[in-house]
Amino acid sequence: MSMVSNICRLVFKSFKTFKMSERTAIERIKANTEVAKKTIDELKNELSNIHKAYTSMLTQQLKEENAQLLAAVEEAKKSLVNLENQNGVPQIPVPNQTVSVVAAKKPDTTSQEKSTAVPESEIKETKPKKEKKEKKPKEQKEPVADLPVDVGRLDLRIGKVEDVQRHPDADSLYVLKINCGEDKPRTVCSGLVKHVPIDELKDRTVVLLCNLKPVKMRGITSEAMVMCASSEAGVEVLSPPENSTSGDLVHCEGYTRQPDAVMNPKKKIFETVAPDLHTNDKLQACYKNTPFTVQGKGFCIAKTLKNVPVK
Incomplete structure (x- = not known):
């Protein structure tokens, strides 16, 4: 233990x-x-x-x-x-500062000049007075007479369709390239997809309204409008005389052709004229019963639609 x-x-x-x-x-x-x-x-x-x-x-x-x-x-x-x-260069005062001002003298190597500080407020600069120009009297422009609002204000021409494509962003629109006698073809967006097959538009001669204000349609600028006979039964593109060429002008007898370069949308010229555009019993496109003509060549007609609006 x-x-x-x-x-x-x-x-x-x-x-x-x-x-x-x-x-x-x-x-x-x-x-x-x-x-x-x-x-x-x-x-x-x-x-x-x-x-x-x-x-x-x-x-x-x-x-x-x-x-x-x-x-x-x-x-x-x-x-x-x-x-x-010393070299005779005058001194210019700087605004809001005290500057050194010395009278300009010829170069003198024997003596050195002294500068005297002078406030800018005591220095007066003399500026030459500007001569007042005499005001010219304003030229009085003669008032321009208002042109009558009728079919003569529409720039209707014959054009040939050089190319047709479906609009990439609108199922109901074609995008056409139409030669109407100018330096380059016009781009035209037309809602004819449901009414006219694309093959019927290729290389076709049409009546074109050329002085509407260009407007963008789903991102593509349309520069004119294809004229058609239109009714509930269908839509038909107007056909010019057979021997018409691109750039031919369309006339209405009795109405002076004096179209605006571009119709002012505010004046509603086309909207005023449009109700009187129609086809007659002979299928001829008319304004107040006066047919559209290409001088010396014939009439612009629809294929089957009589007495219907043209637009």
């Missing part, structure tokens, strides 16, 4: 010693950590002070350099003014 007791005492003593040494190590680590923290804080403060001192030094250095530069510029200005004065 005494041996066991001794062993237990030794074990307990060793454990106690181990615990004490472990506690001492932890305390030492804590103490070292505190020292490290203090050292880091001191270093931070030192770095901050160094940074402030460097910034202050750099600022002072820049100020001194700027002052030297300004002094050099002022010296150069004075030298330039003296040289100009």
Whole structure:
């Protein structure tokens, strides 16, 4: 029993010693950590002070350099003014500044002139007075007589369809290229998809209204309108005389052909004329019963539609 007791005492003593040494190590680590923290804080403060001192030094250095530069510029200005004065160049005052004014003299190498500061308010500049131009009396323009609103205001021409495509963004529209005797074909968007097969339009000669204001139709600008006979029974493209050529003009007997370059939409010229456009019993396109004609060649007609509106 005494041996066991001794062993237990030794074990307990060793454990106690181990615990004490472990506690001492932890305390030492804590103490070292505190020292490290203090050292880091001191270093931070030192770095901050160094940074402030460097910034202050750099600022002072820049100020001194700027002052030297300004002094050099002022010296150069004075030298330039003296040289100009010696060579008879007058000094012009700068607005809102005190300027150096010296009377212009001939070069004199024996004496140096002194400049006197004079406020700008005391310097008077003399400017030559502008001569007043006599006003010309306005020319009185003679009032232009208003043209009658009739079929003569419509620019109707014969055109030939050179190309037909379906509109990329509108299922009901064709996009046509029509030659009407100009430098280049006109682009025309026409809602004939449901009424006229595309093959019937290719290379076809048509009657074209050319002085409507161009308008965009789903992104494509339409520059004219194909004239058609129209009714509930269907739509038919008007056919010019067989021997018509691109650019031939369409007339109505008894009405002077004097079309606007582009009809002003606000004046509603076409809207006023349109109700009197129709086909007659002979299938001829008419304005108030007067047929459309290409002079010396014949009439513009529909295929089957009689006494229906033309639009």
